Amino acid sequence: MKKWFAVIGDPISHSKSPAMHNAWYTEMDVDATYIPIRVEPANLREAVASLKLLGASGWNVTIPHKEAIIPLLDELDEQAAKMGAVNTVVKMADGKYKGYNTDGAGFVRSLEDAVGTVHRDKPILLIGAGGAARGIAFALLAGGYRNITIANRTVMKAEAICEELGTGQAVSLVEAENKLHQFAIFIQTTPAGMANGTLNLPFSLEKFPQDAIAADIVYNPLMTPFLQAAEEKGATIINGLGMFVHQGAIAYNYWLGHYPNTSNTIIELTAQLK
Numbered sequence: 001m002k003k004w005f006a007v008i009g010d011p012i013s014h015s016k017s018p019a020m021h022n023a024w025y026t027e028m029d030v031d032a033t034y035i036p037i038r039v040e041p042a043n044l045r046e047a048v049a050s051l052k053l054l055g056a057s058g059w060n061v062t063i064p065h066k067e068a069i070i071p072l073l074d075e076l077d078e079q080a081a082k083m084g085a086v087n088t089v090v091k092m093a094d095g096k097y098k099g100y101n102t103d104g105a106g107f108v109r110s111l112e113d114a115v116g117t118v119h120r121d122k123p124i125l126l127i128g129a130g131g132a133a134r135g136i137a138f139a140l141l142a143g144g145y146r147n148i149t150i151a152n153r154t155v156m157k158a159e160a161i162c163e164e165l166g167t168g169q170a171v172s173l174v175e176a177e178n179k180l181h182q183f184a185i186f187i188q189t190t191p192a193g194m195a196n197g198t199l200n201l202p203f204s205l206e207k208f209p210q211d212a213i214a215a216d217i218v219y220n221p222l223m224t225p226f227l228q229a230a231e232e233k234g235a236t237i238i239n240g241l242g243m244f245v246h247q248g249a250i251a252y253n254y255w256l257g258h259y260p261n262t263s264n265t266i267i268e269l270t271a272q273l274k
């Protein structure tokens, strides 16, 4: 029987997930379809009940429902519970719907895809302490990375994540700025530099080290002010597209039991966004 998947969010029309997943089904000869569904926050409960009733094989969850959906699911993966957010729902063999989070793992895959194996002791600076940073922090820890510092405008939020992680150091943006040279990998997770955003880089890169790796989770535009500044300092830069494609590929694997080809997808989406 044909399987069907969806992505729910609000707004949803800009989402690149339907085209990406449908292209994978065609390429991998999978009899399935994937549709975008706009769900306003007030309708989330009914929308989830409908998806279950109509027998969706799974769906992705995007802004603003990643946290609110948790109590509406039948089961929750342990990592997703720690992250406090779900971006993927899977219909299990017993018909129950289980929530997972593939965003953080998608980031770690994109990092390792771009630069190969990374030494697990390398000092990492995570900039920002919102939902995206939290997911990445847990995925880094699960991947064995143990030298994590979180810098945030509101230091208390960085402290809260470190406490939950059971490791890591929380610093202010100013403290981070003053010891930038001590880090090897930088991960920018604030909305600074988004296409329609008005934010500037949250801090100066004056003390940026040589031979660093700089990643941004934003992919539209592909080149953010942070990546631009890091590249000028000689860093290897990683835009947010790999994270987006890999979070989708990991979800696809949860649903269908095999991985799609991600490198072609990254090349195609890069060409579209340039």
Ligand code: ATR
Residues within 6 Å of the ligand: 127, 128, 129, 130, 131, 132, 133, 152, 153, 154, 155, 157, 189, 190, 191, 199, 202
């Ligand atoms: P997401 O879920 O996408 O991570 P979020 O939870 O709204 O989004 O988190 C946004 C992050 O960007 C936070 O770390 C936020 O800092 P605060 O915790 O201090 O609010 C950061 N951020 C947003 N605007 C910022 C700005 N103008 N300067 C510095 N940091 C900013």
